[in-house]
Amino acid sequence: MKRSSGVLLPVSALPSPHGIGTFGAEAYRFIDFLAAAGQRYWQILPLGPTSVGDSPYQPFSSHAGNPYFIDLEALVRAGLLTTEEVAAPDWGNDPQRVDYGKIYAARLPLLRRAFARAGTQLRAEATAFAEENAAWLPDYALFMALKQHFGMRAWTQWDDADIRLRKKGALASWSAKLREDVSFFCFIQYLFYQQWDALQAYAHEKGVRLIGDLPIYVAMDSADVWAGPENFLLDDTCTPLAVAGVPPDSFSADGQLWGNPLYRWDAMRKDGYRWWMARIASAARLYDVLRIDHFRGLESYWSVPYGATNACSGHWVKGPGMDFIAALRAAFPSLPIIAEDLGYLSPAVHALLTGSGFPGMKVLEFAFDSREPGEYRPHTYPENCVCYTGTHDNVPLVGWREEAAPEDVARAEAYLGLNAHEGFHWGMIRGGMSSVAVLFVAQMQDYLGLGAQSRMNTPSTLGCNWQWRMRREDCTPELAEKMRFYTELFGRIEEP
Numbered sequence: 001m002k003r004s005s006g007v008l009l010p011v012s013a014l015p016s017p018h019g020i021g022t023f024g025a026e027a028y029r030f031i032d033f034l035a036a037a038g039q040r041y042w043q044i045l046p047l048g049p050t051s052v053g054d055s056p057y058q059p060f061s062s063h064a065g066n067p068y069f070i071d072l073e074a075l076v077r078a079g080l081l082t083t084e085e086v087a088a089p090d091w092g093n094d095p096q097r098v099d100y101g102k103i104y105a106a107r108l109p110l111l112r113r114a115f116a117r118a119g120t121q122l123r124a125e126a127t128a129f130a131e132e133n134a135a136w137l138p139d140y141a142l143f144m145a146l147k148q149h150f151g152m153r154a155w156t157q158w159d160d161a162d163i164r165l166r167k168k169g170a171l172a173s174w175s176a177k178l179r180e181d182v183s184f185f186c187f188i189q190y191l192f193y194q195q196w197d198a199l200q201a202y203a204h205e206k207g208v209r210l211i212g213d214l215p216i217y218v219a220m221d222s223a224d225v226w227a228g229p230e231n232f233l234l235d236d237t238c239t240p241l242a243v244a245g246v247p248p249d250s251f252s253a254d255g256q257l258w259g260n261p262l263y264r265w266d267a268m269r270k271d272g273y274r275w276w277m278a279r280i281a282s283a284a285r286l287y288d289v290l291r292i293d294h295f296r297g298l299e300s301y302w303s304v305p306y307g308a309t310n311a312c313s314g315h316w317v318k319g320p321g322m323d324f325i326a327a328l329r330a331a332f333p334s335l336p337i338i339a340e341d342l343g344y345l346s347p348a349v350h351a352l353l354t355g356s357g358f359p360g361m362k363v364l365e366f367a368f369d370s371r372e373p374g375e376y377r378p379h380t381y382p383e384n385c386v387c388y389t390g391t392h393d394n395v396p397l398v399g400w401r402e403e404a405a406p407e408d409v410a411r412a413e414a415y416l417g418l419n420a421h422e423g424f425h426w427g428m429i430r431g432g433m434s435s436v437a438v439l440f441v442a443q444m445q446d447y448l449g450l451g452a453q454s455r456m457n458t459p460s461t462l463g464c465n466w467q468w469r470m471r472r473e474d475c476t477p478e479l480a481e482k483m484r485f486y487t488e489l490f491g492r493i494e495e496p
Contacts, residue, residue: 001289001336001359001438005492006041006211007034008392009444010056010456011069012098015472019091019106020098023195024071026472028202033475035206037483038493042203043211043441045392045456047196047286049144051221054100054466055457057293058219058260060144063136063282065192067111068103074195080114097467115187126183126190135278136223137186143223145181146174154221156238165238166226196286211338211441212287214280216294217244217260224279225261231268231275232261242303245311246343250371255302255311256460262303265320273324277331284335295339295360298324299352325356338386338439342366359384359439363391364432365400368412377415378435387437389428389446392456396445397425399452425449426486433490440492447483448474 014021014030021027034042048059049066059066075081089106092099118126130137143155150158162170175182200210218224220240225232233241244260268275283290292298299321304314328337341353341360353360362385367376374380381387389397401409401424412418418427425446432440445454445468457465487493 003438003492004040005433005440005442005487006039006043007037007444007447008043008388008441009470010045010392010466011047012045012056012466013444013456013469015095015470017091018072018086018089019103020068021469022069022071023199024073027071027199030475031199031203031206031208033480034208036477037480038487039483040207040492041209041211041289041439041441043291044213046213046215050100050466051219053462054098056213056466057215059215059222060147060219061136061140061223062215062218062279063133064140064189064223065196067188067192068107069195070111070188070191071195072110075110075114075191080117081110085110085113096469096471098469100467111188111191112184114191115184118187123183123187126187129190129193130186133189136227136282137189138182139227140223141182141185141189142171142175142178143226144185145178148181149178155226156220164226200286209288210286211289211291212283213291213293214283216292216297217258217262220259220261228275231264233264234261240306243306244297245302245304245314247302247314248312249344252460255314257304257308257311262301262317265324269320269323273320273327276324277327280328280332280335284332289336289338291338291340292358293340294343295341295353295358296343296345296349299346299349321352322355325352329356342391357384359386361385361391362387362435362437363394364388364428365390365394365397365404368404368408368415370405370408370411378431378437381435381437383436383438385437386439386441387432387435388440389432389442392443393459394443395452395455396443396450397428398446398449399455402451423449430486430490433486433492444470444474447479 009030011021011027014026016022016024016026031042046056046059047065047069048056048061049064050056051058051060072081072086076083076086090102091106092102146158146163147155155164158164160170163174203210229238235241240261242262243258244262245257246255248255298319300316300318302311302314303317304311337358339353339356339358339360341349342363362376362381364387366372367378390400394400395403412428416427416431418424429442429446432442454468456468
């Protein structure tokens with residue numbers, strides 16, 4: 001990775017007339033904007049199919065794509081839908097917020113209509129795609145067909161115990177009974193990957209590379225756990241023995257109780273982490289650079305007894321460490337990886353990061369927070385790191401200025417020479433751009449100078465996250481020119 005910069009913007013946050021960002025015209029337009037602005041990277045959030053709570057970090061599968069991102073206009077051009085059908089649903093009345101309830105109600109019925117109109121050739125292509133992805137797609141498609149049949153309840157609550165536990169006879173019986181639904185969910189994945197491949201190819205033509213995010217854990221209610229319970233710390237009834245979280249700290253007195261099932265790392269080690277390597281192979285197919293979320297969990301992770309109401313009763317358990325890193329590097333020697341090394345970092349975590357050779361993360365907002373160590377201030381950065389203004393879990397810079405302690409804001413102003421003429425957010429961006437970090441990434445909200453109302457996620461909260469969307473008129477030639485000026489000024493223009 002060469003000295004360069006990029007923008008963090010979830011696909012869901014793109015403009016579109018259908019309630020949520022997609023792989024359609026606005027995604028291509030945003031790539032053009034990034035290229036004009038001198039940005040080498042577009043970082044996005046996980047692309048998996050979302051569940052209750054709409055978090056991309058709790059998908060139904062670590063391999064499958066979210067049907068919400070399929071461009072409906074492309075299906076109109078293919079003759080699978082009509083313009084009137086696509087315009088008919090109520091997609092929500094706020095172009096700057098995603099209304100997931102309305103998206104959920106309207107999306108799948110439209111895609112089913114497209115599936116019903118698919119001709120012999122298109123169905124044959126979808127079938128071939130399913131065969132090419134036989135390691136995960138049949139299980140996922142059956143999982144989704146079963147969820148639909150059982151009223152979208154979690155698989156642990158399905159009425160048929162035999163299919164919950166994947167008894168051979170039940171698998172055969174339900175696969176036959178739900179054959180058409182299974183084909184439909186395979187068809188959706190064919191459309192998703194077909195459109196994504198085209199978008200990624202266009203990005204490459206424009207000199208833009210995609211950074212994707214790999215959550216360290218998978219959701220309990222996922223095809224991953226249902227199809228491979230032997231990989232997780234579950235009892236004979238597939239009930240978790242312990243779940244994931246993070247311990248209490250200065251930001252949260254109760255810690256964070258994520259609730260994801262933990263891995264049987266000892267069992268995984270015996271087969272060379274085969275399940276993990278398959279998961280990373282899927283991510284490497286989608287992204288040019290992979291960010292591993294909660295990297296510190298590979299050194300040791302916070303294990304909370306199942307049924308606990310908060311994370312206080314957890315304890316640290318050793319993870320796979322360098323053994324896993326060695327297997328990863330051997331399997332994917334040319335895949336660039338970023339380690340999300342935020343949070344409590346012990347000397348052992350620092351040693352693991354150094355041993356891996358992966359660049360870690362530095363967050364500018366943390367640099368001036370009195371609760372954080374001084375290692376986030378730019379003068380301490382190593383070159384092998386990625387500097388972020390903030391992540392999807394942080395309030396944008398303008399909101400940070402409004403919410404942070406006055407002494408923290410004053411510290412930032414003194415350190416970076418922030419002033420009203422340049423603008424607070426542009427001065428913070430300058431501070432990151434000018435650092436020695438090999439890569440600098442800012443949230444799109446920061447370039448737009450937006451406040452707390454545009455925050456993508458507030459950890460440990462439900463109901464108002466993952467909703468913000470950018471307006472079409474936000475990506476102006478003037479903004480691209482200003483971004484390019486800063487990028488060139490600090491030597492981050494990397495011509496394709």
